[in-house]
Amino acid sequence: MKKIFVFIIFSSLIFSCNKKEIDRPNVILIITDDQGFGDLGYNGNTNIFTPNIDTLADESLRFNNFYVSPVCAPTRSSLMTGRYSLRTGVRDTYNGGAIMSTNEITIAEVLKEANYKTGIFGKWHLGDNYPSRPSDQGFNESLIHLSGGIGQVGDITNYFQGNTSYFDPMLWLNNEKKKYDGYCSDIFTNEAINFIDKNKSENFFCYLSFNAPHTPLQLPKKYYEMYKDLDLEKVSNQDDIIMSEKDKEDAKKVYGMVSNIDDNVGRLLKKLDELGISENTIVIFMTDNGPQQRRYVSGLRGLKSDVYNGGIKVPFYLRYPRFFSEGQDKNTFSAHIDVLPTISKLCGLSLPKNRIIDGIDLLSNTKNKNRSFFSYWTRRLPELYNNISIQKGDYKLVGNTNYNSPITDFELFNITKDPYEKINLIETNQTKASILKVEIDSFYNHLIKSKNLVDQPRIIIGSEFENPTILNRNDASGERGIWAQNEVYGFWRTKMLDGTYNFKFKFKDINQSSGKMLLEIGNKTFNINSTVNNEGYIIMNDIYVNAGNYDIIPTFKTERKNILPFWIEINKI
Numbered sequence: 416m417k418k419i420f421v422f423i424i425f426s427s428l429i430f431s432c433n434k435k436e437i438d439r440p441n442v443i444l445i446i447t448d449d450q451g452f453g454d455l456g457y458n459g460n461t462n463i464f465t466p467n468i469d470t471l472a473d474e475s476l477r478f479n480n481f482y483v484s485p486v487c488a489p490t491r492s493s494l495m496t497g498r499y500s501l502r503t504g505v506r507d508t509y510n511g512g513a514i515m516s517t518n519e520i521t522i523a524e525v526l527k528e529a530n531y532k533t534g535i536f537g538k539w540h541l542g543d544n545y546p547s548r549p550s551d552q553g554f555n556e557s558l559i560h561l562s563g564g565i566g567q568v569g570d571i572t573n574y575f576q577g578n579t580s581y582f583d584p585m586l587w588l589n590n591e592k593k594k595y596d597g598y599c600s601d602i603f604t605n606e607a608i609n610f611i612d613k614n615k616s617e618n619f620f621c622y623l624s625f626n627a628p629h630t631p632l633q634l635p636k637k638y639y640e641m642y643k644d645l646d647l648e649k650v651s652n653q654d655d656i657i658m659s660e661k662d663k664e665d666a667k668k669v670y671g672m673v674s675n676i677d678d679n680v681g682r683l684l685k686k687l688d689e690l691g692i693s694e695n696t697i698v699i700f701m702t703d704n705g706p707q708q709r710r711y712v713s714g715l716r717g718l719k720s721d722v723y724n725g726g727i728k729v730p731f732y733l734r735y736p737r738f739f740s741e742g743q744d745k746n747t748f749s750a751h752i753d754v755l756p757t758i759s760k761l762c763g764l765s766l767p768k769n770r771i772i773d774g775i776d777l778l779s780n781t782k783n784k785n786r787s788f789f790s791y792w793t794r795r796l797p798e799l800y801n802n803i804s805i806q807k808g809d810y811k812l813v814g815n816t817n818y819n820s821p822i823t824d825f826e827l828f829n830i831t832k833d834p835y836e837k838i839n840l841i842e843t844n845q846t847k848a849s850i851l852k853v854e855i856d857s858f859y860n861h862l863i864k865s866k867n868l869v870d871q872p873r874i875i876i877g878s879e880f881e882n883p884t885i886l887n888r889n890d891a892s893g894e895r896g897i898w899a900q901n902e903v904y905g906f907w908r909t910k911m912l913d914g915t916y917n918f919k920f921k922f923k924d925i926n927q928s929s930g931k932m933l934l935e936i937g938n939k940t941f942n943i944n945s946t947v948n949n950e951g952y953i954i955m956n957d958i959y960v961n962a963g964n965y966d967i968i969p970t971f972k973t974e975r976k977n978i979l980p981f982w983i984e985i986n987k988i
Contacts, residue, residue, distance in 0.1 A: 909965055
């Protein structure tokens with residue numbers, strides 16, 4: 416406790432100095448994908464081997480009650496902005512809801528404004544097109560895969576690689592396609608290390624965002640060999656979790672992918688030591704939500720997409736040797752919305768103005784015991800009161816019910832005494848539950864009116880900054896479960912600049928099919944009789960469009976079927 420007090424006082428003195436006199440720290444933010452709280456040796460998992468991250472945890476401030484959103488893109492938008500995801504326009508992981516509004520101000524933009532060199536390596540998942548790409552949101556250098564995951568439907572460059580998409584992938588280096596050799600996590604780490612080496616004499620912000628251990632569960636053979644004979648009949652001390660044979664096989668693969676990440680984290684930390692910059696470099700390690708598959712979760716209830724702690728409680732470690740040399744436990748409430756304010760304060764920078772910042776600086780603000788934390792997850796938009804929660808002080812109210820249900824249909828937990836959310840107190844604490852339900856209503860009614868949600872982000876077509884533009888399935892809105900289906904209704908929200916365009920529609924699994932191609936742009940409809948060529952394309956050229964906001968609705972009508980293109984390439988001529 417004394418060390419933290421000294422640290423806060425010392426920090427306050429430093430940050431009161433003229434900015435030119437501040438020796439600002441470098442910042443490395445490491446995040447993994449679908450790695451749960453229990454997927455670390457440090458958190459009690461005796462089956463997994465993570466010595467480097469465990470050592471990092473031992474040397475760090477360990478925020479033991481750190482929370483995120485139940486799924487990927489909402490977490491990442493809050494992480495970047497310090498704001499609830501709905502404020503940023505991010506409402507989903509796909510279905511057109513994983514595009515962050517360009518008017519948001521990110522960590523990268525805050526640090527870039529202070530002359531930091533900024534780089535992202537790995538998963539972005541906040542928009543694949545102008546003006547929502549990393550390069551549009553403050554990053555000097557970006558090496559990313561498209562969409563929510565390598566090989567997913569939005570990742571047009573790797574989708575057709577199937578069960579090898581994590582190996583030798585086609586990635587996007589500063590918005591240009593480039594083929595890489597090797598395993599994705601190794602590639603992202605290599606390039607992050609190169610970025611650090613290149614900018615070692617300047618302040619830098621490195622965002623290393625691993626796609627692993629997200630599905631598909633692909634990993635180098637040597638890492639699978641580490642776990643292939645592991646006995647997972649029981650989940651450590653969680654006898655109430657029964658694993659199927661598939662669960663066991665998936666766990667072995669996940670553990671191997673995490674051990675690969677651990678080796679890569681070790682390589683990065685070693686590089687900092689070799690360069691002599693470890694002391695003045697903040698290193699943060701965290702994950703984006705709970706595990707997708709059933710396995711050891713340190714006793715927590717729920718998985719990815721759940722608002723129970725198994726879905727939203729994750730490890731968060733912050734190492735900064737310049738100010739503290741020993742690991743310390745921090746048990747106060749903390750969350751993804753706090754990362755931007757905390758980094759800004761440590762770097763002696765001001766928070767973005769003229770907007771609500773929901774998070775706080777975790778190192779100097781101690782008045783957070785009674786903070787309210789709103790969480791939800793349903794496809795497209797939050798639903799009253801389905802998979803929705805509010806946490807405040809010792810208590811957490813969870814709704815897995817209907818909008819008109821009585822309070823007794825909710826669940827109430829004292830998460831201080833019952834962090835595993837096993838004892839429902841609703842029957843004896845209806846008054847407390849009703850008060851918390853009012854808070855859910857307040858958050859919901861406020862956030863649902865967010866400007867960036869009401870006026871959802873649009874992809875700009877015809878700009879000098881991106882031409883051609885490729886619209887992928889991840890960003891297609893339409894039916895609630897829109898994904899890889901052919902017979903599904905979908906459209907893309909766009910802002911088109913005045914001009915003449917060529918359209919190239921990509922289809923899958925219907926080569927040589929004949930029919931009518933219809934293209935709706937606002938109140939105009941264009942159609943041609945056509946056949947899908949051998950490469951899966953239909954082409955429509957010389958379409959003139961006046962500038963405006965349009966939903967682009969393409970439909971291929973054939974054999975009494977209405978088929979949505981897998982992606983669209985639009986070229987302004």
